[in-house]
Amino acid sequence: MTSLSTKLAALEETGKPINVGLIGAGKFGSMFVSQSHRTVGMRLAAIADLDPKRALASLKRVNVPEGGYDTSASLPLDEALKQGKTAITTDSSAMIATPGIDVILECTGNPAAGVRHALLCCQHKKHIVMVNVEADVLAGPLLTRKAKEAGVIYSMAYGDQPALIAELVDWARTAGFDVVCAGKGTKHLPEYHYSTPDTVWSHYGFTKEQLATGDFNPQMFNSFLDGTKSALEMAAVANGCDLSPPVNGLGFPPCGVHDLPEVLKPQSDNGQLEKSGTVEVVSCLEIDGRPVFNDLRWGVYVVIKAPGEYQRDCFAQYGLKTDSTGWYAAQYKPYHLIGLELGISVTNIMVRGEPTGQCKTFAADVVATAKRDLKAGEKLDGEGGFMVYGKLMTAESSLAIHGLPIGLAHGIVLKRDVRQDQGLSWHDVEYSDKNQVVAVRKEMEALFRRELMEKKNGGTVSNWRERSRI
Structure with a gap:
């Protein structure tokens, strides 16, 4: 069997390297950036980040040669691609739409952004590596189907667990x-479920010098701990x-x-x-x-x-x-080396036509669960915050209680009190079906609720419509 590195070398020799677009220049993205310029047969075509300075800082911090990227962060995407330089942009949609980019790496960690970017990749026929596990769990089973229908590959991120x-x-x-x-x-430990961004560093043992590098987000790291x-x-x-x-x-x-x-x-x-x-x-x-x-x-x-x-x-x-x-x-x-290994996903997609892991079904869900007694009128602060943690449960159980996915437990207001350790439901919060990510999640829930009913009814839809009204 020909190795991936040999296949990459062949792409380099023919002048057809894989062009990669990265969304999000945080820790995971920066780790990929550090290896991208060392990988024969692969090019980091562009980085999309809301803060261009952060993208430039990432490139400098991991020692990418200055001649390899647009240090002014002003070159148009297509022009940077022609020059073989990594472009910097704040417009992720434009990057996804740019001809010549083969694979998009979604590294934002934002569930709504992840869903939006995946749908844009389907629209513009770009393969996507969903580093954003929050988006993957929120809607991945449906996004996988949409990607297949669009003729592109939706993949888990190699290097991540x-x-x-x-x-x-x-x-x-x-x-x-x-x-x-x-x-x-x-x-x-059991008490870690109630950890907050104010207490997280006392459990990790990082030095002040490490924390000062800017790679350590307390809410993100708290999501690991809780x-x-x-x-x-x-x-x-x-x-x-x-x-x-x-x-x-x-x-x-x-x-x-x-x-x-x-x-x-x-x-x-x-x-x-x-x-x-x-x-x-x-x-x-x-x-x-x-x-x-x-x-x-x-x-x-x-x-x-x-x-x-x-x-x-x-x-x-x-x-x-x-x-x-x-x-x-x-x-x-x-x-595991997370972003340092991410190029394996890119290569696997482009030379073998296969994902490195992919949602097959909706078997499990993660429901927002109260860290403390919550009061009506409070606004949820999301994964790793002060108010909720995510609890794993079967998808069937989540659907039965109309569970609020942890990926949507941010920036929405409670309309009734919730006790500590109680799982939240859609009925507990104010939300709009017109919101794209909410609509996508609701579409997925309806699809799999129907499939679950069909399975229970022996592959038929008898009684499903009647039951769905209850």
């Missing part, structure tokens, strides 16, 4: 194994790999890599899972705050089960770390 987990799941299934559990590691980002990433994995979320949300069991197959097996076999075929996140901290030995804080994993005695014997013969019975085993990757 969901795509790496999807790769491990694909490895397991391709090798003929059933997937028992898949997920990642993180730093979590469990929201883990819930979003596991929803993406469940939707992309046809796995189930835990019924009561993520458990975050303390677990080191040596114990993955012991802890992450069904309760029927003395593990902690409700059932096989699920997702879970393991914590690098014991409940009392002590560090877990040989933790997987930065990594990803998949747990498999030997289908028979012969395979179980092979596990032992080749030194695989298993549970005490020898039936369950784990494979894992201890680290």
Whole structure:
């Protein structure tokens, strides 16, 4: 099999490198920028960011040669493309519409922006790598379908944990194994659900010098700490790999890599899972705050089960770390490099015509859940803020309670009180169906509510219209 790097080199030799447009020059985007000029067969054609100075600062900070980009941030997009320089623009829509750009990287982290950009990519026939997991969980199952209809590829971002987990799941299934559990590691304690941007740094241990670099957004980092980002990433994995979320949300069991197959097996076999075929996140901290030995804080994993005695014997013969019975085993990757690895998604799309992970169904959702008692009239401050965290649940459960997705829990006003730890619903907030992202989300909910009813009715739509009126 020809390697991706060889295929990229061939594109370079023929003078047809892949042209990439980046939206969002934050941490993830900057990490990609740092590698883009080093990658043979790939060009960073343009960066779209609301703040051109931030884009220029990103290029300088990661040591992109000045001759490779428009230092004035004033060249028209098409002219910069002709000159082989990275253009800087504030107009993401114009960048997406620019002929000659092959792949768009959506790195804003803003759910509404992510949905808008994905729809524009469908309109202008541009492939899209959705780094923005918030947008992916909010509407990814529908956006994937729209992209397919438009003849473009919608992909998870390689280097980010969901795509790496999807790769491990694909490895397991391709090798003929059933997937028992898949997920990642993180730093979590139960009380972290109530962390705010004011308390986040006390839990991370970053130095003042690190924080001063400008790469560290307290609300974004708090979304990792309070469990929201883990819930979003596991929803993406469940939707992309046809796995189930835990019924009561993520458990975050303390677990080191040596114990993955012991802890992450069904309760029927003395593990902690409700059932096989699920997702879970393991914590690098014991409940009392002590560090877990040989933790997987930065990594990803998949747990498999030997289908028979012969395979179980092979596990032992080749030194695989298993549970005490020898039936369950784990494979894992201890680290992920997010934006530094993102070029693999771009290349995979352009030379193999395949995504690096992609939503297949609507199996899981992340519902905004109150961090404290909330009062009518308050305006929600979104993911990682002071008011709500995201809780993973099955899509069916979310639809049943008309759950408010965490991706829309920003800038909207509560119209009634909500108790601490209560999941919010559409009925709790003021919203407008005319808002694009709300309309897209409502379209997705209606589509999958109908498909769920069809499935329950044996593939027919009998009684669905009647039930939908209730």
